[in-house]
Amino acid sequence: LKTLLLDGMNSKAHSEASAGTIPACLFSMPTLKNLHLAGNKFQGSLPSTLTLPVGKTTLALTELVLSYNILSGTIPSWIWHHPQWTYLDLSFNRFTGYIPSNAQVTSSPESMTLSLEQNHLSGGIPLSFKDIANVDVLNGNIFTCDSKGNTLPSNDPYLNSYVCGSDNANGGLIAWVCLVGGTFVSVLLLHIWHLYGKGRMTSLQPVLRDFWHTMVTLVGPVHSKMAATNPLILHFESSLNQILYVLVFPVMVVPLVIYMPLYGIFTVFYGVYQSQYLWTLSACYLRGMVPTVILLLVSIVALYGLKQCLAAVALDMNMLHRLVHRTRYPKTWLVWLAQYLTIVAVVLTVIAANMGYIYALTSNVSVTGMTMITILLSVFKVVSGLFVIHGLPALGSSILHLLHRTPASAAPQERVVFGVTATTFLMVTNNVIVPYLADMLINPSCFYYLLTSPPLVTLKYSFTLNRQEVLPWYNEVYTLAFPPLFQHNTFRAPFAYSYVCSSTLMTSFVYVFLVRYIISSVVLPVVYLSLEALSARYYEIVVKLVSDLAVMLTYGVQFPLLNVVIAVSWLVESRLLYFVYFRRVQAMVQRCPSLLSRPLNELAMDLGQFEGTMQKAFVPLPYLAAVFLSYTLFDTLGASVGAVSALWVLVVMSLAPAYCYAVDYLWVWLRARLYPTTTDGGSGNGSQASPDGQSTVS
Numbered sequence: 061l062k063t064l065l066l067d068g069m070n071s072k073a074h075s076e077a078s079a080g081t082i083p084a085c086l087f088s089m090p091t092l093k094n095l096h097l098a099g100n101k102f103q104g105s106l107p108s109t110l111t112l113p114v115g116k117t118t119l120a121l122t123e124l125v126l127s128y129n130i131l132s133g134t135i136p137s138w139i140w141h142h143p144q145w146t147y148l149d150l151s152f153n154r155f156t157g158y159i160p161s162n163a164q165v166t167s168s169p170e171s172m173t174l175s176l177e178q179n180h181l182s183g184g185i186p187l188s189f190k191d192i193a194n195v196d197v198l199n200g201n202i203f204t205c206d207s208k209g210n211t212l213p214s215n216d217p218y219l220n221s222y223v224c225g226s227d228n229a230n231g232g233l234i235a236w237v238c239l240v241g242g243t244f245v246s247v248l249l250l251h252i253w254h255l256y257g258k259g260r261m262t263s264l265q266p267v268l269r270d271f272w273h274t275m276v277t278l279v280g281p282v283h284s285k286m287a288a289t290n291p292l293i294l295h296f297e298s299s300l301n302q303i304l305y306v307l308v309f310p311v312m313v314v315p316l317v318i319y320m321p322l323y324g325i326f327t328v329f330y331g332v333y334q335s336q337y338l339w340t341l342s343a344c345y346l347r348g349m350v351p352t353v354i355l356l357l358v359s360i361v362a363l364y365g366l367k368q369c370l371a372a373v374a375l376d377m378n379m380l381h382r383l384v385h386r387t388r389y390p391k392t393w394l395v396w397l398a399q400y401l402t403i404v405a406v407v408l409t410v411i412a413a414n415m416g417y418i419y420a421l422t423s424n425v426s427v428t429g430m431t432m433i434t435i436l437l438s439v440f441k442v443v444s445g446l447f448v449i450h451g452l453p454a455l456g457s458s459i460l461h462l463l464h465r466t467p468a469s470a471a472p473q474e475r476v477v478f479g480v481t482a483t484t485f486l487m488v489t490n491n492v493i494v495p496y497l498a499d500m501l502i503n504p505s506c507f508y509y510l511l512t513s514p515p516l517v518t519l520k521y522s523f524t525l526n527r528q529e530v531l532p533w534y535n536e537v538y539t540l541a542f543p544p545l546f547q548h549n550t551f552r553a554p555f556a557y558s559y560v561c562s563s564t565l566m567t568s569f570v571y572v573f574l575v576r577y578i579i580s581s582v583v584l585p586v587v588y589l590s591l592e593a594l595s596a597r598y599y600e601i602v603v604k605l606v607s608d609l610a611v612m613l614t615y616g617v618q619f620p621l622l623n624v625v626i627a628v629s630w631l632v633e634s635r636l637l638y639f640v641y642f643r644r645v646q647a648m649v650q651r652c653p654s655l656l657s658r659p660l661n662e663l664a665m666d667l668g669q670f671e672g673t674m675q676k677a678f679v680p681l682p683y684l685a686a687v688f689l690s691y692t693l694f695d696t697l698g699a700s701v702g703a704v705s706a707l708w709v710l711v712v713m714s715l716a717p718a719y720c721y722a723v724d725y726l727w728v729w730l731r732a733r734l735y736p737t738t739t740d741g742g743s744g745n746g747s748q749a750s751p752d753g754q755s756t757v758s
Contacts, residue, residue, distance in 0.1 A: 061089065061091060061092055062091055062092060062093050062094065063092075063093065063094040063521070064086070064092060064094065064095050064096065064097075065094070065096045065521060065549060066096060066097050066100065067096045067097070067098040067099055067100075067125065067519055067549045067551055068098065068099040068100070068517075068549070068550075068551025068552070069099070069100050080102065080103065080104075081102060081103060081104035082097060082102050082104070082106070082126075082131075084107040084110065087106075087107065087110055087119065087121065087124075087138075088110045088111060088112055088113065088119065089113075089120065090113040090116060090120055091120060092120055092121060093120055093121060093122050093123065094121075094122070094123040094147075094521055095121060095123065095124050095125070096123070096125040096519065096521055096549070097125065097126055097129070098125045098126060098127045098128050098129070098149070098517070098519055098551075099127070099128040099129070099517065099551050099552075099553055099554055100128075100129060101129060101130055101554055101556065102126070102129040102130065102131060103129070103130045103131065103132070104131065104132070104133075105131065105132055105133030105134075106126075106131065106133065106135065106136050106139070107136065108136045108137075109136070109138065110138055118142070118144065119138070119142055119144070121142075121144075121145075122144050122145060122146045122147070123145075123146060123147040123148075123521065124139075124145070124147070124148055124149070124150075125147065125149040125519055125521075126149065126150050126153065127149045127150065127151040127152050127153070127175065127517075127519075128151075128152045128153075128517060128553045128554060128556075129152075129153055129556075130153065130154060130556050131150075131153040131154065131155060132153070132154040132155065132156070133155065133156065133157075134155065134156060134157035135150065135155050135157065135159075137160070139165070140159065140160050140163035140164070140165065141160075141162075141163065141164060142165065143164045143165065143166055143167045144166075144167070145165045145166050145172065145174075146166070146168070146171060146172060146173070147172075147173045147520075147521075148165060148172075148173070148174050148175070149173070149174075149175040149519070150175070150176055150179070151175040151176055151177045151178055151179070151196065152177070152178045152179075152553070152556075153178075153179055154179065154180055154558075154699075155176075155179040155180060155181060156179075156180045156181070156332065156333065156334065157181065157182075157183075157334055158181070158182065158183035158184070158334060158335075159176075159181060159183065159184070159185060159186055159189075160186065161184060161186050161187075162186070163186045163188060163189075164188055165188070165189075166188075166192065169188075169191045169192045169193060170191075170193050171193060172192045172193060172194065172195075173192075173193075173194040173195075174189065174192050174194070174195045174196070174197065175195075175196045175197070176196070176197040176201065177196045177197060177198070177199040177200050177201070178199060178200035178201075178505075178558075179200060179201055180201070180332050180333055180345075180560075181197075181201040181202075181203070181333075182201065182202050182203060182204075182333040182334050182335040182336070183203065183204065183334065183335050184203065184204055184205075184211065185197065185203050185205070185211055185212060185213065187211070189213045190211070190212075190213055190214055191214065191215075192213060192215060193215060194215065195213045195215050195216050196216060196217060196218075197213060197216060198212065198213070198216045198218040198219065198222045199217075199218045199222075200505075202224075202225055202226075202333055202335070202336070202337065202339075203224060203225070204224055204225045204335065204337070205224040205225075209222070209224070212224075217424065218424055220426045220427065221424050221425055221426050221427055221430065222427070223427065223430075225335075225337040225338075226336075226337040226338035226339050226567075228567075228570075228571040229338050229339075229567075229570050229571060229574070229619075230337075230338055231571075232570070232571050232574030232575060232578070233338075233574065233621060233625075235574075235578060236574060236577075236578050236581075236625055239578060239581070239582050240581065240628065243582070302372070302373050303373055303601075303605055303634075304631070304634075306369050306372055306373050307369055307370070307373055307605070307609065308605075308608075308609075308627050308630055308631070309627070310365070310366075310369060311366070311369075311609060311612045311613065311616070311623065311627075312612070312616075312623045312624060312626075312627040314362060314365075315616060315617050315620035315623050316620045316621075316623065316624070318358060318362070319343075319355075319358070319617060319618075319620055320341050320620040320621075322351075322354065322355065322358070323340070323341055323342055323343055323346075323620075324340055324341055326346050326348075326350075326351040326354075327339075327340045327345075327346065329348075329350075330346050330347055330348040330350065330351050331345055331346060331347075332345035332346065332347055332560070332563075332699065333345050339563075339566075339567065341619075341620065341621065342566060342618055342619040342620075343355070343562075343563075343566070343617075343618035343619070343689075343692050343696075344562075344563040344566050344567060344618070344619075345560065345563050346696045347559070347695075347696055347697075347699035347700045348696065348697075348699075348700050349697060349700065349701070351696055352693050352696045352697040352706075352709055355689075355693060355696070356693060356709060356712065356713055359617075359686075359689055359713065359716065360713075360716045360719065360720075363682050363685065363686060363716050363717055363720055364720040364723065366613070366681075366682055366685070367682055367717065367720045367721070367724070370678040370679075370681065370682070371678075373678070399482065402452060402455050403482060403485075403486065405455075406444070406447075406448065406452070406486055407486070407489060407494075409444070410444065410486075410489060410490045410494050411494050411498070413437060413440050414437070414494045414495050414498040415498045415502055416433075417433060417434075417437045417498075417568075417572070418498045418499055418502045418503060418568070419502060420433050421503075421568055422502070422503060422504060434571055434572055434575060435575055437572050438572050438573075438575035438576040438579060439579065441490060441491060441572070441576045442576060442579050442580060442583075442584070444490055445487060445490065445604070445607065448483060448486045448487055448490075448603075449483065449603055449604075452483070452486070481677070483603050484603055484606045484607065484677045487603060487604075487606065487607035487610075488606070488607060488610045488680075488684070490607075491573075491607055491610060491611050492610045492611060492614050492615075492684065492688070493684075495565070495568075495569050495572075496565065496614075496688065499561070499564065499565040499568060499569075500561060500565075503561065503564055503565075503568075505558050505560055505561055505564050506558075506561035506564070507557075507561070509553070509555050510555050510557075513552070514552045514553045514554065514555055515552070515553055516550055516551070516552055516553075517550065517551055517552070517553045518548050518549070518550045519548065519549050519550075520546055520547070520548050520549075521546070521547055521548075521549065557698070557703060559695045559698045559699035560695065560699075561691075561695060562618075562691050562692040562694075562695045563692075563695065566615065566618055566619055569615065570615065570619055570622060573611060573615060573622060573625075573626075574622065574625060577625045577626055577628075577629040578625075580629045580632075580633055581625075581628060581629040581632050581633070584633055584636070585632060585633070585636050601634050602677070603677075604630065604633065604634070605630065605634070606677045606678070606681070608626050608629070608630045609681055610681060610684055611626060612626050612627070613681055613682075613684065613685035613688075614684060614685055614688040614689075617685065617688075617689065618688075618689070618692060682716075682717035682720070683714075683717050686713055686714055686715070686716045686717050687713075687714050689713055690709065690710050690711075690712075690713030690714045691710070693709045693710070693713055694706050694707075694709055694710045697709050
């Protein structure tokens with residue numbers, strides 16, 4: 061037996077049946093040269109050593125095709141040190157480990173075919189792979205390389221689009237550190253120059269002390285002189301401080317202090333890749349029961365703490381809303397229709413942008429082109445966020461004018477006002493939900509081939525025909541040798557979930573968010589400070605908070621370093637929005653000083669137009685974080701025990717916020733039963749109910 065072709069024998073697209081393991085004796089058969097077992101869902105690992113037949117010193121195999129199976133473990137050394145290979149295809153499996161630097165798989169690289177794509181290989185690539193004629197090893201693996209990529213195979217089709225290791229995330233973080241550090245240094249130098257120019261600089265120590273106090277003030281509580289004379293401004297500033305210290309800082313610190321050390325420990329013992337570079341400090345590429353259970357328990361406790369923080373901030377903001385008269389605008393069916401058409405138009409645009417990014421990411425676009433697409437998507441997210449806050453009501457009103465079929469000047473006095481629910485929904489959809497769904501539905505590493513027809517795989521193989529004839533007059537056997545023949549075998553690749561879908565989502569969009577928040581930290585402040593006529597409203601800060609919290613609780617929890625970037629961006633932008641807002645308020649006060657003795661009408665109108673309560677905006681955040689993390693835990697557990705056995709963690713983690721609410725309700729019920737309270741006394745908390753049912757603050 062010289063050729064054994066069993067490609068695609070178990071290639072039913074969605075079959076869960078396994079063909080078992082590959083017998084080790086097949087690889088050491090004395091006459092077998094071509095072994096094709098692709099598309100059969102073989103599991104297990106390859107034998108680490110082979111027993112050669114008596115009298116044989118090397119393998120007879122020259123072609124080995126094991127692609128589109130579910131093989132795991134490390135690739136044994138007898139494959140790397142067999143220079144007789146002419147066709148070696150181990151692609152679309154789950155092999156892990158390194159490729160030895162002294163690997164020698166062929167003595168004729170000009171005619172060799174080597175395919176290792178879509179595995180879990182890492183480390184360096186041997187120099188012997190560089191000149192192989194037909195090579196495909198980069199796609200789906202995370203190899204390291206030098207800055208110019210000189211160590212990569214020169215004939216690999218993904219050479220121009222390959223990003224080594226975690227270079228994208230590394231570059232984004234380095235750029236952010238340089239920009240933020242450069243900004244602080246520039247401010248310090250300008251401060252020194254300002255004091256030096258006025259002749260007040262005698263030594264560097266007081267300058268540094270003054271600069272330090274300025275930075276502390278930047279991250280300290282918001283306080284203005286008008287707050288002492290106006291309760292509305294006082295509660296407005298209190299809500300901003302509550303957001304910063306009760307929400308933003310804890311959401312940033314907890315992943316850094318708790319999750320990131322756990323990720324680093326788990327990667328050492330339970331990592332999918334032996335080298336994971338910067339992804340060592342993230343939830344990417346983990347597998348096993350131990351990390352799943354520990355992260356599940358830690359996440360449930362963290363979600364309970366998050367719920368308490370959200371409740372405290374929402375209570376403070378609801379108090380702020382009760383201080384103002386909420387303006388109600390009439391909503392006819394035309395207004396509702398204009399709102400829904402506007403929301404649908406924005407959502408479809410967001411879906412198209414994110415799906416286009418995923419499609420480009422999986423389409424072998426060059427590194428330069430992919431960088432430009434990433435920057436464009438980041439700019440789109442920033443601009444679309446500004447549009448949702450500033451331009452969405454105008455677009456809704458334009459649609460309303462079109463529905464009335466009258467010019468804008470003659471339009472009825474109906475206003476399209478988007479409340480907290482619609483505004484935050486669009487922001488969270490743009491930053492979290494749509495990227496999540498787009499990656500799952502379009503990325504081939506996820507469920508794309510489960511929803512569509514799997515691709516046709518064409519594998520070539522060669523064989524030789526020998527014909528033996530007996531010459532009667534000589535009574536001898538004569539063998540006729542024919543030249544090698546080449547044929548092709550075609551089958552549909554079976555679907556096998558890779559359990560790295562959540563990890564590819566992280567690695568695909570972390571770079572986008574790094575660029576997006578660099579723009580928010582550097583570009584937007586310049587816009588806010590330079591355009592004096594630019595208006596800012598209270599709900600802009602709140603909507604941006606909910607959007608940023610959604611990113612921090614999903615992508616940031618799984619990549620904690622991103623939370624630092626988001627927290628700094630929100631701190632800078634919220635302070636600038638506050639500055640721009642009160643720049644306008646102070647201008648109003650200068651024109652009419654009597655405004656200080658009563659609630660500011662302008663501020664009251666801003667708050668009144670912001671419909672709904674913050675509690676409505678905060679409630680979905682724990683559920684969103686739980687669903688996002690449940691999918692990561694499903695991949696972590698499923699990589700070691702299979703999809704069916706890992707379904708329980710998907711359900712348990714997704715329902716974790718419900719457990720937190722149940723614990724709260726149970727605690728309230730027990731406290732009411734054990735410590736009954738009387739209803740004939742005052743609460744003594746400083747709040748009273750007015751006769752018309754409105755709450756007032758003493």
